[in-house]
Amino acid sequence: MRAPAEHDFASRLRSPAVAARVGVWLGICFGLVFLTGLISHYAQNTDHPIPFPTVPAWGYRVTQGLHVVVGYACVPLLLVKLWAVIPKLLARPPTGPSVGPRELVLHLLERASIGVLVAASIFQLATGIANAAQWYPWLTFSYRPSHYAGAWIAIGALLVHIAVKLPIIRTALGESLEHEGQDRSSATEHGALSRRGLLRTTWLATAVAVLVTAGSTVPLLRKVSVLGVRSGDGPVGIPINKSARAAGVTAAATASTFALTIAHNGREVSLTRDDLLAMSQHTYTLPITCVEGWSASGDWTGPRVRNLLDLVEAPRGRDVRVESLQESGPFRITLLQDNFADADNTLLALALAGEPLALDHGFPCRLIAPNRPGVLQTKWVTRLDVL
Numbered sequence: 001m002r003a004p005a006e007h008d009f010a011s012r013l014r015s016p017a018v019a020a021r022v023g024v025w026l027g028i029c030f031g032l033v034f035l036t037g038l039i040s041h042y043a044q045n046t047d048h049p050i051p052f053p054t055v056p057a058w059g060y061r062v063t064q065g066l067h068v069v070v071g072y073a074c075v076p077l078l079l080v081k082l083w084a085v086i087p088k089l090l091a092r093p094p095t096g097p098s099v100g101p102r103e104l105v106l107h108l109l110e111r112a113s114i115g116v117l118v119a120a121s122i123f124q125l126a127t128g129i130a131n132a133a134q135w136y137p138w139l140t141f142s143y144r145p146s147h148y149a150g151a152w153i154a155i156g157a158l159l160v161h162i163a164v165k166l167p168i169i170r171t172a173l174g175e176s177l178e179h180e181g182q183d184r185s186s187a188t189e190h191g192a193l194s195r196r197g198l199l200r201t202t203w204l205a206t207a208v209a210v211l212v213t214a215g216s217t218v219p220l221l222r223k224v225s226v227l228g229v230r231s232g233d234g235p236v237g238i239p240i241n242k243s244a245r246a247a248g249v250t251a252a253a254t255a256s257t258f259a260l261t262i263a264h265n266g267r268e269v270s271l272t273r274d275d276l277l278a279m280s281q282h283t284y285t286l287p288i289t290c291v292e293g294w295s296a297s298g299d300w301t302g303p304r305v306r307n308l309l310d311l312v313e314a315p316r317g318r319d320v321r322v323e324s325l326q327e328s329g330p331f332r333i334t335l336l337q338d339n340f341a342d343a344d345n346t347l348l349a350l351a352l353a354g355e356p357l358a359l360d361h362g363f364p365c366r367l368i369a370p371n372r373p374g375v376l377q378t379k380w381v382t383r384l385d386v387l
Contacts, residue, residue, distance in 0.1 A: 009087040010189040013198050016182040019084040020172035022202060026077040027158065029070050030121075034155045036067035040291060041148050043373050046335045054343045057370035058297075061289040064373070065217030068293025071128050072213045076205035078121055080198070087184060089114065106164060113160040120154035132229055132292045134241070216294035229294055235358035238288055238296045241374070242329075244359045249325040249380045258364055260348070264312040264386035271308075273364040276350055279303040284345040290374040300368045301351040305384070306342050314386040316342050322367055323383040334376045340369045348381060 043052050043060055053059065093107050124147065130136065131143055162169070172182055177195050180187075193201070215225025222228065234240045244250045252258070259270040281301055289295040309320070320336040340346050346369040350357060357363040362379030369377065 004090060008186075009090075009184075010186055011191055012180070012183060012187045012189060013191060013193065013195055014084050014087050014184075015180075015187060015195070016168055016172040017175065017177050017179060018195055018198060019081060020169045021177070021199060022077055022081045022084065023169070024173070025206075026074065026081055027162065029074045029077060030155065030158055032070045033067055033074065033124075034151055036063045036070070037148070037151050039063045040067060040373065041144070043371075044144070044291070044376065048337055051337060051339045052371070054339055054346075054370045057284075057345065058287055059371045060373060061217065061287045061295045064289050064291060065214075065293060065295060068128070068132055069210055069214045069217065071125065072209045073206050074121075075125055075129075076202060076209055078125065080202045080205075082118065085114075087187075109160070110164045113157050113164060117154060117157035117161050120150050120157060124150050124154055134229070134292060213293075216292075219296075229292060234296075235361055236298065236353040236355065238298050238352065238361060239290075239294055240360045241290060241292075242379075244363075244380070247324075247326045247329065247380070249327075250359065252325045252382075253359060253363055253380050258382075260308075260365060260381065261383045262308055262312050262386075263384070264309070264314040264318075267312045269311045271311075273350070276303055276348065276365060279307065281350075282344075282347060284347065284368075284370075286345065286368055286370055288368075288374045288377060289372075295374075298352050299354070300347055300349040301354070302347040302349040302365065302368075304344060305336070305346045305348055305367070305369075306344070308348060308384065309341065309386060312386065319387045321383075321385040321387055322378045322381060323385070324378050325380040325382045331375050331378065334367075334378050336367065336369065336376075340372065343370060345370050 039060075040063065042048070089111075094103050127138070127143060127147055127150070131147070136143065168182065175181060177199070211221065212225050212227040215222035215228035218225075244253055259272050260276065262269045262271070280303060282304055283299055283301040285297055285299050287295050287297045305320070306316075309318075317338045318341065319338050320341045322334045322336050324332050326332040336346075346367075348365050349362070349368045350365055352358070352361055357366065362381070365381050366379040367377050367381055
């Protein structure tokens with residue numbers, strides 16, 4: 001049994017005309033996913049040379065929703081693209097007296113960029129979808145830095161690939177879809193589907209991928225987005241990623257001895273939940289947006305964080321270390337940057353939708369700030385340290 005060769009693939013659908021058109025949209029989607037991924041990565045950093053903005057309050061909801069939904073759209077596009085170019089991947093290097101070093105270098109560069117691009121693309125999409133489903137089969141690497149590094153590798157390989165193939169891409173896009181000038185000599189079988197039919201099927205599959213997942217971000221689509229994760233389930237319509245039981249805080253959060261400690265420059269103030277309720281209460285509509293792509297808006301009520309910091313005479317422009325009752329976990333302690341700490345709509349929420357916070361939503365009190373990843377909206381807050 002021999003390995004497949006280029007001439008074994010006779011379908012005329014596997015052509016530069018099809019690959020170029022699918023590739024344009026795949027490239028656009030990859031670019032959107034890359035840019036929104038950079039925003040998400042930056043938003044989760046503890047150090048912001050340029051402050052991450054607090055307005056609009058829904059900004060991160062839009063960018064992260066785009067990141068995940070467009071990532072799903074990449075799946076059918078990538079599958080069709082790979083299907084169309086498989087014969088070229090199996091082509092032998094050019095030989096003969098007329099083949100010079102330049103042709104060989106370009107061939108090797110093209111193959112190397114394709115190999116890296118395919119591997120990085122599959123890695124990014126597979127780990128991204130697994131993360132959206134909160135399924136982590138990997139044990140030997142951390143998702144966030146690996147996904148971030150993989151994004152740079154994928155986009156770099158994509159740019160090299162485009163540069164090498166640009167003449168073919170321009171010619172293919174400049175000719176009609178049925179033009180056979182760049183087709184392989186062995187691509188002669190018409191099959192049951194035309195090239196236009198293949199493209200229409202690809203666009204339809206991409207639209208379906210968006211439709212069945214976008215409900216995690218777009219409430220109007222929640223009833224049809226059958227693959228959308230956590231689309232409105234949870235107390236008062238806000239999903240739960242980590243329950244109080246899973247975090248091991250049930251006893252501490254419901255204890256009558258609970259107190260919030262606020263500290264700055266050697267001064268400390270301790271407040272019970274009743275003390276917090278006695279303070280001036282403010283209500284803002286703010287979204288919770290998780291890095292997995294789901295988001296939901298709620299009417300949150302509680303004292304402003306800025307008013308709490310005033311109790312220990314903390315000046316404006318200071319970062320705040322936020323500590324949870326959780327005993328362990330990567331986000332047990334988070335950093336609230338100074339512009340978020342000073343924003344009027346950054347609250348230590350005590351209620352949601354007019355009802356006391358559910359235990360799984362962070363009772364007795366939780367942080368809620370505008371335009372911020374959900375993993376940084378710390379639940380079960382027990383201490384605020386002004387840095």
